[in-house]
Amino acid sequence: MAEPGTDTDDFAALEQLIVGEIPDVTSIPDEALDLVEQVRDLVEATVLTDVGADVRSAAAGLVAQATELLKAATHPSAVRFARTPDGRIDQLAQAGSGMLNPQAPRMVIRPVLDAVDVGAEPRSVEVVADCVLTAAHSGPPGRAHGGVVATLLDHLLGIATSAAGRPGFTAGLEIRYRDATPYDVPLEVRARWTHRDGRKSFATGEILAQGRVTAEATGVFVAPRDMQARWQRDAEARPEPADAGQA
Numbered sequence: 001m002a003e004p005g006t007d008t009d010d011f012a013a014l015e016q017l018i019v020g021e022i023p024d025v026t027s028i029p030d031e032a033l034d035l036v037e038q039v040r041d042l043v044e045a046t047v048l049t050d051v052g053a054d055v056r057s058a059a060a061g062l063v064a065q066a067t068e069l070l071k072a073a074t075h076p077s078a079v080r081f082a083r084t085p086d087g088r089i090d091q092l093a094q095a096g097s098g099m100l101n102p103q104a105p106r107m108v109i110r111p112v113l114d115a116v117d118v119g120a121e122p123r124s125v126e127v128v129a130d131c132v133l134t135a136a137h138s139g140p141p142g143r144a145h146g147g148v149v150a151t152l153l154d155h156l157l158g159i160a161t162s163a164a165g166r167p168g169f170t171a172g173l174e175i176r177y178r179d180a181t182p183y184d185v186p187l188e189v190r191a192r193w194t195h196r197d198g199r200k201s202f203a204t205g206e207i208l209a210q211g212r213v214t215a216e217a218t219g220v221f222v223a224p225r226d227m228q229a230r231w232q233r234d235a236e237a238r239p240e241p242a243d244a245g246q247a
């Protein structure tokens with residue numbers, strides 16, 4: 001098995017980011033999105049079902065058939081990039097909100113219209129997403145699992161650092177669980193980049209259910225050394241504005 005993060009097919013997909021054509025997210029066929037929705041419904045139904053063993057067995061056979069149908073042709077890598085209408089590049093198979101990943105919660109990021117180009121002078125941009133969790137995301141009775149809550153916040157804080165022009169990998173994430181995060185209830189997830197220190201970008205965010213904050217997060221995202229070095233070079237090559245700050 002390859003070292004984590006070094007899979008060659010994943011690298012080929014990453015290269016597409018630099019040199020390749022990024023397809024528009026609208027090029028995803030409706031059938032692909034419908035399949036993801038059906039699988040999400042299937043998972044929820046599996047969690048909630050109270051049918052007998054014979055019906056479960058019949059259902060398992062049908063699901064196995066569906067799995068075989070899908071395995072007839074597979075991509076070499078789970079990394080799939082596409083450009084969203086607001087100009088962001090998304091990874092469609094990611095587990096936070098990936099449109100092609102039924103395991104990702106139903107989280108839809110609202111258009112980010114004032115995003116900063118990656119590497120340009122960073123600026124805080126508020127990113128908001130709508131999400132509805134299901135019983136498949138439950139933890140203690142009647143509330144979402146804390147790890148799922150952390151996933152929503154990790155993802156949106158990550159998007160916020162990208163939107164601010166300073167993306168990085170999550171190096172640390174602190175969650176304060178203030179109240180129960182319910183499922184089957186519309187949630188609003190909000191995040192924004194706050195500041196940076198060298199390669200580190202800091203972001204905060206929160207989840208609201210019916211206007212009530214259920215969880216808050218602060219995160220630190222670290223840009224890889226070579227990426228930061230490139231931004232530094234680009235900043236030095238730019239004409240200096242009157243109130244120039246650190247790149």
Ligand SMILES: CCCCCCCCCCCC(=O)SCCNC(=O)CCNC(=O)[C@H](O)C(C)(C)COP(=O)(O)OP(=O)(O)OC[C@H]1O[C@@H](n2cnc3c(N)ncnc32)[C@H](O)[C@@H]1OP(=O)(O)O
Nearest residue numbers: 089090091094154155158159169170171172200220222225
């Ligand atoms: C394209 C569209 C896709 C769109 C896809 C959408 C993605 C959504 C985003 C979701 C986010 C993720 O899930 S990201 C995936 C989960 N995260 C990861 O896999 C990251 C795993 N960790 C790593 O790979 C590495 O540790 C790095 C790259 C983060 C850092 O390694 P490094 O480059 O060697 O840096 P290192 O020297 O350790 O640290 C650099 C500086 O950060 C500080 N630092 C390190 N950790 C912390 C910490 N927890 N809290 C505070 N500060 C920290 C260090 O003290 C140091 O400060 P100083 O001495 O410089 O002052």
